Amino acid sequence: MAQLIVDIADMKFSNNPADTLITYSLGSCLGVAVYDPVLRLGGMVHCMLPLSKVDPEKAKIRPYMFVDTGMQQMLGKLYESGMRKARAVVNVAGGSQVLDNQGVFKIGERNFTVLRKILWKNGLLMNAQEVGGNKSRTVSLEVASGRFSIKSGGKTIYYDVS
Amino acid sequence: MTYREQIAQHIDRFPKMPPLCRSLLGYLEDPDVDFKTIRDLVQYDPGLTANVLKLANSVYFGPAQEISSLQAALVRLGTRRIFELVLSLTVSGRLVTELPGYGLAGRDLLRHSIWTAVAAQELARILQMKNVDTVFTVGLLHDLGLLLLDPFIAEERERFTHIFEDRRLPFDQAEKEVLGMDHAEAGAKILELWQLGPEIVAGVRWHHEPDGAAEFQDLIYLIHLADMLSLSEGIGTGIYGLQFNVSAEPVRALGLKKEHLEYTASKTLDKMRELENILT
Numbered sequence: 386m387a388q389l390i391v392d393i394a395d396m397k398f399s400n401n402p403a404d405t406l407i408t409y410s411l412g413s414c415l416g417v418a419v420y421d422p423v424l425r426l427g428g429m430v431h432c433m434l435p436l437s438k439v440d441p442e443k444a445k446i447r448p449y450m451f452v453d454t455g456m457q458q459m460l461g462k463l464y465e466s467g468m469r470k471a472r473a474v475v476n477v478a479g480g481s482q483v484l485d486n487q488g489v490f491k492i493g494e495r496n497f498t499v500l501r502k503i504l505w506k507n508g509l510l511m512n513a514q515e516v517g518g519n520k521s522r523t524v525s526l527e528v529a530s531g532r533f534s535i536k537s538g539g540k541t542i543y544y545d546v547s
Numbered sequence: 548m549t550y551r552e553q554i555a556q557h558i559d560r561f562p563k564m565p566p567l568c569r570s571l572l573g574y575l576e577d578p579d580v581d582f583k584t585i586r587d588l589v590q591y592d593p594g595l596t597a598n599v600l601k602l603a604n605s606v607y608f609g610p611a612q613e614i615s616s617l618q619a620a621l622v623r624l625g626t627r628r629i630f631e632l633v634l635s636l637t638v639s640g641r642l643v644t645e646l647p648g649y650g651l652a653g654r655d656l657l658r659h660s661i662w663t664a665v666a667a668q669e670l671a672r673i674l675q676m677k678n679v680d681t682v683f684t685v686g687l688l689h690d691l692g693l694l695l696l697d698p699f700i701a702e703e704r705e706r707f708t709h710i711f712e713d714r715r716l717p718f719d720q721a722e723k724e725v726l727g728m729d730h731a732e733a734g735a736k737i738l739e740l741w742q743l744g745p746e747i748v749a750g751v752r753w754h755h756e757p758d759g760a761a762e763f764q765d766l767i768y769l770i771h772l773a774d775m776l777s778l779s780e781g782i783g784t785g786i787y788g789l790q791f792n793v794s795a796e797p798v799r800a801l802g803l804k805k806e807h808l809e810y811t812a813s814k815t816l817d818k819m820r821e822l823e824n825i826l827t
Contacts, residue, residue: 393780393816394816409781410781410784412778412779412782412784412788412789413779413780413781414780414781433780433812433813433816434809434813435809439809439810440809440813440814443813443814447816447817450813450816481788481789482779482789483775483778483779483790483791483792484717484789484790484791484792484793485775485792485793486793486795487793487795487798487799488805489798489803490775490779490793490805490808491805492805492808492809493779495805519715519788519789520788520789521781521784521789538712538786538788
């Protein structure tokens with residue numbers, strides 16, 4: 386079994402059933418996995434920030450840093466590889482935050498708001514989601530089965546494609 | 548013996564400042580020492596010299612005005628900054644260690660420290676703050692106390708887990724409750740022994756309680772906010788996750804907006820990766 390590690394501000398996709406996509410230590414960042422069970426094709430992105438307009442230059446070099454450009458690019462690649470919208474299974478985790486009453490550190494919440502808008506615009510529904518809180522999370526997606534896992538605080542929860 | 552007393556004993560046994568740094572620091576106090584003495588001391592180690600230049604160019608100069616000799620770096624930055632670069636290079640080797648108590652893997656603490664240092668410097672630039680020259684160094688050293696407290700955290704891991712899950716206490720407060728000291732105070736004690744001066748010590752000491760400081764507020768606010776941003780982005784989050792308090796005063800005093808933080812984060816990632824290569 387090969388582990389494809391998705392770095393911060395990066396995306397990986399695969400249709401090799403031996404692969405597992407994994408991304409570590411999601412804080413406010415979002416880990417989004419999209420899977421087509423018929424093609425056994427899966428992609429995962431690790432986005433840090435909500436909107437690319439905060440640094441358009443950086444978005445050109447690292448589109449996956451931002452939820453808007455990152456999702457757009459990943460979905461584009463998956464559609465190019467044959468994914469059908471009606472079959473897409475979307476799982477999401479992350480978006481946690483430090484304890485902040487001022488609200489300036491609500492990066493996770495803003496990330497999730499932008500993601501929901503993008504999914505809505507694209508006519509995609511969310512399957513599993515575990516977003517918010519103060520924990521860091523690690524998520525993975527098995528390409529063979531579409532099984533999505535969220536690990537945090539020593540516990541792992543699995544979500545299978547129904 | 549209380550944990551606080553045990554920790555005090557550990558501080559005495561904590562490694563001293565690396566020898567080269569000690570000699571450099573000695574010369575900094577001496578008004579009669581010229582650039583040449585400092586230059587020769589550093590140049591004796593060609594690998595170190597090369598890395599000091601790489602780091603100086605990366606942290607203080609851009610590619611547009613690259614500095615290619617130690618002499619030039621000394622003239623432009625002064626002996627104090629060069630000393631801090633040498634210190635950063637030697638201490639960063641110690642940050643590459645697994646901390647099982649805190650739940651940090653091999654390079655987690657180093658990455659967290661570099662991220663904090665770079666983000667603090669970026670924030671200072673964006674907010675046009677002056678007189679915070681030590682911000683990079685303090686950012687790099689701010690969590691040195693983790694090295695000291697890790698075995699004690701490991702011993703009390705269950706109590707920490709309980710305090711977190713059930714009482715939702717911020718981690719530094721949990722450290723104080725269980726160990727009688729948090730990692731900020733522990734780190735400051737080490738740096739006091741190393742005689743690094745009141746500014747660096749204060750920057751480390753108050754990075755989780757910025758309201759407690761009597762001076763150097765700007766520096767402390769920057770380190771506090773950069774540290775919170777680093778944890779937000781999931782850089783070096785251990786058993787504590789993101790369970791730390793953001794203090795209200797730094798946000799208010801610096802007029803911090805979410806855009807400042809997001810712009811800083813977008814600039815910091817690549818810079819952290821670049822520096823990670825230089826510092827290891």
